[in-house]
Amino acid sequence: MSSTSPTKEKILTSALDLIYARSYADVGVQEVCEHAGVKKGSFYHFFPSKRDLTLAALDRQWETVKKNIFEPSFSSRGSPLKQIERCFVLLGEFQAQIKARTGHVYGCPFGNLATELSTHDEPIRKKIDGIFQAMERYFEQALRKAIAAGEAAAQDTRAGAQTLMAYLEGSNMLAKTRNNPGLIKQHGQVVVRLLAGSTPATPTRSRSVT
Numbered sequence: 001m002s003s004t005s006p007t008k009e010k011i012l013t014s015a016l017d018l019i020y021a022r023s024y025a026d027v028g029v030q031e032v033c034e035h036a037g038v039k040k041g042s043f044y045h046f047f048p049s050k051r052d053l054t055l056a057a058l059d060r061q062w063e064t065v066k067k068n069i070f071e072p073s074f075s076s077r078g079s080p081l082k083q084i085e086r087c088f089v090l091l092g093e094f095q096a097q098i099k100a101r102t103g104h105v106y107g108c109p110f111g112n113l114a115t116e117l118s119t120h121d122e123p124i125r126k127k128i129d130g131i132f133q134a135m136e137r138y139f140e141q142a143l144r145k146a147i148a149a150g151e152a153a154a155q156d157t158r159a160g161a162q163t164l165m166a167y168l169e170g171s172n173m174l175a176k177t178r179n180n181p182g183l184i185k186q187h188g189q190v191v192v193r194l195l196a197g198s199t200p201a202t203p204t205r206s207r208s209v210t
Contacts, residue, residue, distance in 0.1 A: 008046045010036040015057045020109045021102070024054065024116055054113070055127050061109050062131045069094060074138045080146035081192045084139065084164065088171065088188020095172075095181035107176030111169045135168075136161040143195075152195045167191050 014036035018027045029050055033043050047053040073087035095105050106112070110128050118125040140161035146152040171187040 005046070007036075007038055007042050010038060011043055011046060011053065012057055012060055015053050016061060016109075019054065019057070020061075020106055020112070024113060029053075051121065051123060054124060058110065058113070058124070058127050058131065062134070066134075070135065070138050074142060079151060080142040080149060081151050081195055083142050084146075084195070085188045085192045087138070088168065088191070089185050091168070091172070092175075092181050092184035092188070095175055095184060099179070099181055105176045105179050105181050108169055108172040111172055132165055136165050139164040146195065153197060164191065 011032060014032050015027070018032060018035055029040065029043060032050075032053070033040050043053075047056065069087060069090045073090055074083050076083055076086055078086060095107075099105050110131050113124060114128045114132075118128070136158075140157045143152065143155070143157040143160045143164075147154055147157070167187065171184045174187075175181050175183045
């Protein structure tokens, strides 16, 4: 049985919801407490500072993302490249659910904070970098299997995994900018074709007769 305090859970959930929907700078401790229905004394009993709350919230968010996106994707029976594609599909579905509920695509909770805080909050930067590296390990393992199965060309799998991570984050950002979660699935299909050594067909241009 979990020994986690219900009050602590309320604070964590409120921080995740508020910061993800807006930004770290735009959400204060008082607002988190009001959203959670707790007093400031309860907040500081569990979290010495807003940064400590954010670090704990990032850990919680990663556990959720890992459970609902990465583990189902990379434990599926599909080929290694299909597993990579499934990661994009599940991420797109996750963003589509958020849009259906709020009207907006919020993008990557980790990428949003990295963009906002990496240059002036080292502990949060390191936490997010660690999460990104954990994601990259899933991609690297799939790439190694794809190469062994002849599905992808031999390559530096670590660099390839970092490139896939950049591709995933870029898809999140573009989906957020255009408020279109469907772009993430489309990008996953393209990246798998690229890994397999194929490219989208180029339309044939008709030549004018002179």
